[in-house]
């Protein structure tokens with residue numbers, strides 16, 4: 001039983017569809033298997049107000065630039081889905097197919113009962129929200145996947161844990177809706193929306209920083225684990241704007257003891273690290289532009305006495321929002337390619353199992369790898385590699401498909 | 403080109419980090435101190451052995467630390483107050499971090515001084531339930547003379563905190579078990 005095909009792509013997000021774009025261009029017969037619909041993550045796993053972090057002019061996919069009338073705007077989720085759907089035109093996507101197993105066979109792989117010679121894992125880097133386990137907390141808890149808007153949360157204050165892109169955006173939104181908000185801040189990446197009147201991502205793009213290759217990055221392991229930047233599509237959010245809005249900053253949630261959340265006393269340190277790094281990045285942009293003056297950011301204003309304890313049962317907060325990051329889900333992958341921390345082992349998207357590739361992971365081949373415009377180089381490389389190394393054994397199917 | 407020499411063997415530390423990647427067991431250390439009551443609030447703590455790299459290890463020499471309380475506490479002041487040992491630990495750890503990070507970043511240090519102040523409301527240990535027993539807060543002030551800009555020095559100090567065992571132990575809760583053998 002079972003069909004066969006040369007290549008199976010798992011996941012019809014923009015990464016899997018970009019793989020399909022180049023596979024079609026090179027005439028490799030393939031299918032893209034998607035458990036939901038095209039762009040499923042953007043459709044089903046995002047909150048209502050979310051906008052893309054990147055400005056529209058940077059939203060481009062292989063062969064498809066943004067052609068709307070607001071190049072400096074930031075797409076809503078509906079717009080992202082439409083953009084990806086347009087990109088999917090002509091791709092051999094089978095929707096509603098949940099891959100539950102990938103095994104090795106003599107000729108290559110079996111993806112459930114579909115046989116193939118190569119597999120591109122493009123199932124996403126953010127399949128599961130990471131939530132620390134502090135036992136039973138006796139308070140309503142949500143992850144960014146269950147959060148939709150402030151009205152859907154029970155009344156009362158909110159403890160937002162995590163101050164990366166998700167945490168600062170949700171803290172701002174909840175505060176604007178009149179909630180009492182306490183934001184627990186661990187290590188974070190500060191990034192002003194604008195620098196010298198231009199979008200900070202313009203600088204990332206133009207200076208070439210974003211295009212830096214994975215094998216040129218100083219500490220790749222760290223770069224791959226970097227928290228997402230404190231950015232929002234359109235509005236300016238950082239810890240200072242949140243403080244001004246009345247959000248209370250506390251340190252990293254260290255543990256919960258007897259129903260009391262205990263926060264780290266290291267808040268000042270994580271803020272000064274983030275300030276230093278952000279200023280260093282901006283100084284690098286200025287140097288690139290040949291500017292000698294500097295426009296340092298206002299230092300993060302840390303409360304004089306950050307609170308170290310919050311009684312979760314005391315009525316001050318009714319909900320905890322876990323904005324503590326995401327991880328991929330590889331429970332369906334029956335192949336020895338995960339390291340001891342469950343991360344996929346790969347060298348620029350090429351795993352050590354011949355014929356097995358990955359796309360869409362942080363700093364896969366370049367710093368911009370997970371962003372829409374970052375997929376083109378990565379997908380082209382991976383598809384090239386797939387075709388090159390399959391030559392000889394797979395030549396026939398490649399030329400037949402041409 | 404001048405060679406930076408703060409006396410820290412950074413290469414050995416980086417090599418250790420690499421080596422331990424494949425051997426998490428070896429990274430498990432147990433630090434040990436044994437204390438004996440002398441008289442009054444005076445005790446002597448001895449440190450000699452520890453466990454690490456999969457085996458028992460010992461310091462080059464045994465060290466003794468006297469702990470007591472000052473005369474304003476109606477004690478004999480045979481040694482420093484136990485809570486002051488936390489300041490010793492924090493100062494020692496952050497300073498070691500500064501030297502190591504500077505070495506790693508090629509920054510030559512000429513002098514490093516740290517003043518560590520812990521504010522302590524002693525009504526807590528005297529039984530006032532509204533005051534905590536430990537420090538209310540701690541302030542560390544570094545004075546560093548080095549071939550580096552102020553921003554670089556600030557970055558070294560920030561990184562040193564980020565990697566400090568004692569900074570972490572003081573700023574984050576730790577599960578402590580106390581038993582009678």
Ligand SMILES: Cc1cc2nc3c(=O)[nH]c(=O)nc-3n(C[C@H](O)[C@H](O)[C@H](O)COP(=O)(O)OP(=O)(O)OC[C@H]3O[C@@H](n4cnc5c(N)ncnc54)[C@H](O)[C@@H]3O)c2cc1C
Pocket residue numbers: 010011012013014015016033034035036037038039040041042045046051052053054097098099100122123124125126127144166326332359360361370371372
């Ligand atoms: C809250 C949030 C906000 C984000 N904001 C931004 C942003 O503003 N800008 C940005 O560039 N990135 C953002 N990201 C990251 C974003 O996830 C990626 O940029 C983008 O979705 C990655 O595309 P992808 O194709 O790699 O993965 P995805 O879009 O996640 O696509 C993977 C696809 O694989 C499918 N799939 C997974 N497992 C299986 C399986 N076993 N069988 C079949 N199908 C499967 C999924 O249903 C999904 O459709 C955000 C992420 C989150 C969680």
